Amino acid sequence: MDAFIDRLDYPLYVVTAAANGERAGCLVGFASQCSIRPVRFTVWLSKVNKTFRTAQAADHVGVHLLTPEQHSLAELFGGRTGDDTDKFADLAWTPGHAGVPVLDAAPAWFIGRIAARSDTGDHVGLLLDPVEHSTAASPEGGVFRLSDASDISPGHPVD
Incomplete structure (x- = not known):
């Protein structure tokens, strides 16, 4: 499976959540549109990070695209806990x-309302129904991808 997975270069997203007076956010790679009608999107959060714990108490989360030029923002959300x-x-x-x-x-x-949660192993999938969005700025140069993050060490160890 490693040879297959090593060929992937998928977009990375910053997921944010707020609950019980706390804010959290993390860089995620496991995410995808998963339905056309209704439009739905799923993000998977690692069980070891604060964003997962905050999202467990939340009804909504935010999903953000970054550009390759926003490496420092990706590093903040992916390389720190x-x-x-x-x-x-x-x-x-x-x-x-x-x-x-x-x-x-x-x-x-x-921003998506969490319609369902699915335990898939070391990550939990959040099925999202979009309720608010913005695409005000057109990303120049594409979106931030896995290959753009090759030098970012995860804030939490990956087993």
């Missing part, structure tokens, strides 16, 4: 639907 870093402290963001943090710098984002 929310357990000991407030990723939003020095970041421009706006509360969106249900208080979900929306990254002001993201060229495209949506």
Whole structure:
């Protein structure tokens, strides 16, 4: 399977959540549109990170696209753990639907209502019904992909 997986270069997303007075966000690679009618999207969150724990208490999460030029933003959300870093402290963001943090710098984002959760192993899938979105800025140069993150070490160890 490794030879197959090593050929993939999928987009990465920043997922944000807010619940019980806490904010969290992480860089995720496991995500995809999964329905046309109704439009639905699924993101999978690692069980070891703060975003997963925050999203467990949330009804909505945000999903953000980045560009390759936004490496430092991807590194903040992928290379640091929310357990000991407030990723939003020095970041421009706006509360969106249900208080979900929306990254002001993201060229495209949506907030989805969590319609279902699915335990798939070391990650939990969140089936999302989009309720708010913006694609105000057209991403120049494409989207941030797995190959763009090759130098980012995960904030939590990967087994």
